[in-house]
Amino acid sequence: MSLGAVNTGLTGARALQAAGIGVLLILPFLGGSDYFMHILIQVLIWAFIYTSWALMGRLGLVSLGHGAFMGIGAYTVVLLWNFLGITPWLGIPIGVVLAVLLALVIGFPCFRFRIVGHYFALVTLALGEVVRLTIIALRDHTGGSLGLTPNRFGDGTSWYALQFADKEYFYYIALAVWLAGLGIWVLVDRSMMRYALIAVGEDEGAAASLGIRVTVQKLRITALSAALTALGGGLYAQYLTYVNPSIVSGVTVSLHIVFAVIVGGMFTAFGPTVGALFTITLSEILRISFGAQIIGLDLSIYGLLLILFIIFLPKGILGSLQDLAAKRAREAKAD
Amino acid sequence: MLELKSVSAGYGSFQALFGVSIEVRRGEAVAVIGPNGAGKTTLMRVISGLLETTSGEIAMEGRSLLDIAPHEIVATGIGHVPENRRLFPRMTVEENLKMGAFAPAARGKYKERLAFVYDLFPAMMERRNQMAGTMSGGEQQMCAIGRALMTGPSLLLMDEPSAGLAPVIVQQVFDLVRRIRDDGYTVLIVEQNVRQVLKLVDRAYLLEAGTVKSGGTAEELLGSESLRKAYVGI
Amino acid sequence: MAFDIYLLEAIINGLLLGGVLALLALGLNLIFGVIDVIWISYAELVMLGMYAVYWLHAYYGVPLVLAGFIAILGVAALGFLVHYLVISPILSSPPINQLLATGGLLFFLQAFAMLLFGNEFRNIGLRLPIIVIADMYISFARLLAFGAALLGMVALYLFLSRTFIGTAIRAVSQDREIMAIMGVDTKKVYLITSAIGGGLAGLAACLLVLQYDVHPDVGLSFGPITFMICVLGGLGRLLGGFIAAFVMSQFITIGGLYLDLEWGYVLAFVFFIGMMFWRPQGILGTRS
Numbered sequence: 001m002s003l004g005a006v007n008t009g010l011t012g013a014r015a016l017q018a019a020g021i022g023v024l025l026i027l028p029f030l031g032g033s034d035y036f037m038h039i040l041i042q043v044l045i046w047a048f049i050y051t052s053w054a055l056m057g058r059l060g061l062v063s064l065g066h067g068a069f070m071g072i073g074a075y076t077v078v079l080l081w082n083f084l085g086i087t088p089w090l091g092i093p094i095g096v097v098l099a100v101l102l103a104l105v106i107g108f109p110c111f112r113f114r115i116v117g118h119y120f121a122l123v124t125l126a127l128g129e130v131v132r133l134t135i136i137a138l139r140d141h142t143g144g145s146l147g148l149t150p151n152r153f154g155d156g157t158s159w160y161a162l163q164f165a166d167k168e169y170f171y172y173i174a175l176a177v178w179l180a181g182l183g184i185w186v187l188v189d190r191s192m193m194r195y196a197l198i199a200v201g202e203d204e205g206a207a208a209s210l211g212i213r214v215t216v217q218k219l220r221i222t223a224l225s226a227a228l229t230a231l232g233g234g235l236y237a238q239y240l241t242y243v244n245p246s247i248v249s250g251v252t253v254s255l256h257i258v259f260a261v262i263v264g265g266m267f268t269a270f271g272p273t274v275g276a277l278f279t280i281t282l283s284e285i286l287r288i289s290f291g292a293q294i295i296g297l298d299l300s301i302y303g304l305l306l307i308l309f310i311i312f313l314p315k316g317i318l319g320s321l322q323d324l325a326a327k328r329a330r331e332a333k334a335d
Numbered sequence: 336m337l338e339l340k341s342v343s344a345g346y347g348s349f350q351a352l353f354g355v356s357i358e359v360r361r362g363e364a365v366a367v368i369g370p371n372g373a374g375k376t377t378l379m380r381v382i383s384g385l386l387e388t389t390s391g392e393i394a395m396e397g398r399s400l401l402d403i404a405p406h407e408i409v410a411t412g413i414g415h416v417p418e419n420r421r422l423f424p425r426m427t428v429e430e431n432l433k434m435g436a437f438a439p440a441a442r443g444k445y446k447e448r449l450a451f452v453y454d455l456f457p458a459m460m461e462r463r464n465q466m467a468g469t470m471s472g473g474e475q476q477m478c479a480i481g482r483a484l485m486t487g488p489s490l491l492l493m494d495e496p497s498a499g500l501a502p503v504i505v506q507q508v509f510d511l512v513r514r515i516r517d518d519g520y521t522v523l524i525v526e527q528n529v530r531q532v533l534k535l536v537d538r539a540y541l542l543e544a545g546t547v548k549s550g551g552t553a554e555e556l557l558g559s560e561s562l563r564k565a566y567v568g569i
Numbered sequence: 570m571a572f573d574i575y576l577l578e579a580i581i582n583g584l585l586l587g588g589v590l591a592l593l594a595l596g597l598n599l600i601f602g603v604i605d606v607i608w609i610s611y612a613e614l615v616m617l618g619m620y621a622v623y624w625l626h627a628y629y630g631v632p633l634v635l636a637g638f639i640a641i642l643g644v645a646a647l648g649f650l651v652h653y654l655v656i657s658p659i660l661s662s663p664p665i666n667q668l669l670a671t672g673g674l675l676f677f678l679q680a681f682a683m684l685l686f687g688n689e690f691r692n693i694g695l696r697l698p699i700i701v702i703a704d705m706y707i708s709f710a711r712l713l714a715f716g717a718a719l720l721g722m723v724a725l726y727l728f729l730s731r732t733f734i735g736t737a738i739r740a741v742s743q744d745r746e747i748m749a750i751m752g753v754d755t756k757k758v759y760l761i762t763s764a765i766g767g768g769l770a771g772l773a774a775c776l777l778v779l780q781y782d783v784h785p786d787v788g789l790s791f792g793p794i795t796f797m798i799c800v801l802g803g804l805g806r807l808l809g810g811f812i813a814a815f816v817m818s819q820f821i822t823i824g825g826l827y828l829d830l831e832w833g834y835v836l837a838f839v840f841f842i843g844m845m846f847w848r849p850q851g852i853l854g855t856r857s
Contacts, residue, residue, distance in 0.1 A: 062665045109846035122800050129793045130838045137831035255672045296683030303677030310670040383750050409752035423743040438752030
């Protein structure tokens with residue numbers, strides 16, 4: 001392949017990206033139904049959360065407790081609004097700060113004492129349970145497992161309260177946040193942090209002897225991941241105007257996050273987004289086709305597919321497609 | 336009895352053995368000597384099926400070992416005393432020995448062989464209820480040999496039985512090996528302790544960088560000037 | 570301060586709860602120790618066992634003890650299948666993939682139970698007496714569960730220490746690779762271990778169904794605590810898990826006495842996280 005071909009390849013990708021963003025920008029004007037917009041917003045918010053998880057997951061830090069950060073983000077904003085009248089514009093950052101603090105409190109000893117693999121997964125799982133159960137136990141304020149609705153402000157559309165009657169507003173907010181998430185992914189991907197952490201993932205002892213400050217690097221990426229997840233949680237609560245412990249916190253949510261990322265592909269920027277698109281579309285199709293008549297069939301198929309993915313496509317949809325493309329390219333070159 | 340014909344093997348992309356051919360005849364004691372990383376342990380591991388060969392042939396009593404599952408190789412009469420002993424540290428001596436008699440054919444003879452091993456190593460009898468991991472290195476080696484004998488082998492593979500032991504203990508371990516071979520076992524032993532091991536074997540192969548550099552009777556090898564300079568240090 | 574009868578009652582209840590938790594931890598630890606994989610869906614096997622007892626006894630009128638035995642065998646078979654179908658194809662993948670595959674199984678089993686049995690809470694409808702000792706109320710069901718859990722553990726102990734295959738199971742957990750030169754087919758040992766792990770889940774199911782309602786999500790209420798117990802005791806360490814079960818159950822019942830039940834769990838989890846930093850390898854574990 002000549003240098004020129006590489007350049008056209010790059011400009012081609014750029015043009016595709018620009019076209020994609022253009023389509024996404026005008027999408028609300030194409031007259032899609034409210035349901036369609038609802039699915040799109042869900043995909044964008046979850047894609048953002050999945051991307052946040054994958055920032056650390058791809059480096060071997062498999063957290064089963066991201067529900068904790070999401071729950072903190074979601075509940076902080078709603079509780080501050082309902083009880084103290086603090087605008088989500090402040091509430092979301094406060095939730096993010098709390099999530100980061102929690103991530104540091106848990107992360108520091110974990111990384112300091114080299115708690116990895118199974119142990120890290122289970123410690124974070126415990127963390128997710130602590131947050132979920134704390135939310136339930138504080139039922140006088142949080143409504144326990146029944147959940148909580150943020151107080152309506154005025155006629156239901158207000159930038160101050162971050163509440164909108166029309167879905168278009170949230171669509172653009174979610175789109176901006178999702179794009180920012182991808183941007184952060186790319187930045188992290190390009191920075192030295194990534195090389196350092198990959199070195200850490202491969203051989204912690206060797207990396208440490210090379211002068212990479214393992215604990216600090218891991219903490220930075222964990223704090224970033226927790227912050228973005230909390231932001232996603234806060235946004236999701238504002239969008240749904242409802243939170244309950246089982247949709248924003250707990251083991252189930254944490255596992256959903258991990259699965260979607262694995263299904264999409266953990267190691268590429270768009271992988272988590274493909275995961276969100278795939279899992280949400282699939283569960284909607286299954287729910288619409290069977291859900292009303294037979295409760296549980298949709299999730300049964302969903303669970304089964306997840307097992308099959310992990311067994312047969314551990315690199316996820318996008319990762320496997322890329323491998324296939326690379327193989328094709330090699331074969332073409334060989335011819 | 337045991338025959339390897341141009342066996343190659345390795346770990347992933349790293350090749351450790353390059354067309355190794357050796358032979359062990361019934362009743363013999365044969366040593367494989369050579370420097371660290373020459374592939375000696377790898378050789379032992381391919382014989383007992385812990386590692387797959389990439390090419391070549393291995394046969395025990397004329398029967399190919401390559402198409403037998405690793406856990407079935409022991410039934411052909413190959414007992415393996417692995418490198419670093421590899422006892423089950425949180426199990427008693429007797430339980431360790433019991434594992435040697437796990438194979439269905441060996442299980443029926445468990446009591447009989449246990450008595451035989453205790454007879455051979457009275458120290459193991461005394462320590463039979465002690466956790467294997469808490470014993471000294473020499474005792475652990477005894478237990479590891481005993482465990483291999485429990486499989487009822489006709490050929491005993493011994494991988495560096497003297498490694499990591501104090502000099503006094505090393506001598507005891509070599510006495511043990513001598514007793515085993517005097518008891519009529521065929522022995523294939525891997526050692527870095529060249530001078531000592533050549534005193535108790537009939538023949539030896541010199542393995543270097545995954546290939547057999549030379550072979551012959553123990554006397555021939557001891558007489559070889561280059562070998563003596565390189566490995567024996569006299 | 571006066572002698573607190575409620576505290577004593579909570580401690581006794583904690584002890585009884587600890588028995589069942591110890592049984593669960595034992596099964597999970599056994600599987601982890603031997604196969605080096607965590608079944609995140611372990612509590613969902615228990616849930617299916619509870620449904621089995623419920624349907625057999627309350628719906629088809631099978632005598633309770635017989636229903637229990639059938640459930641134990643059924644869940645043991647399920648454990649065998651979990652290994653055969655889900656774990657063995659990815660045995661050489663990174664451990665985290667195995668953990669996540671069983672996580673997929675968790676979703677599947679939950680949803681499948683929903684599909685088969687519906688969303689209702691179901692109760693076996695057995696009314697066991699409450700024993701009153703010196704103003705303390707002790708549930709007979711709990712006492713029975715505690716006794717049966719202890720019996721189950723003793724039986725497992727005898728099996729692991731007295732039989733060839735039991736000893737081999739322990740040996741595999743200490744040195745997997747070397748078992749081949751003992752003539753042991755580790756694949757078979759894995760399958761047997763998975764079936765035993767399933768059987769223990771089945772036994773726990775029989776004991777839990779006496780005390781709690783069955784629901785497709787019931788596994789989530791004692792799954793996480795079981796994982797924490799296993800890690801706290803040292804993953805794969807049977808005795809460590811046994812001790813940890815009783816420690817954690819005290820947190821739950823005593824915490825639940827003075828605060829809400831959820832706070833008891835929160836305390837237990839916070840204690841667990843704290844312990845991880847003090848003894849990351851668990852109470853009895855050794856660092857590899």
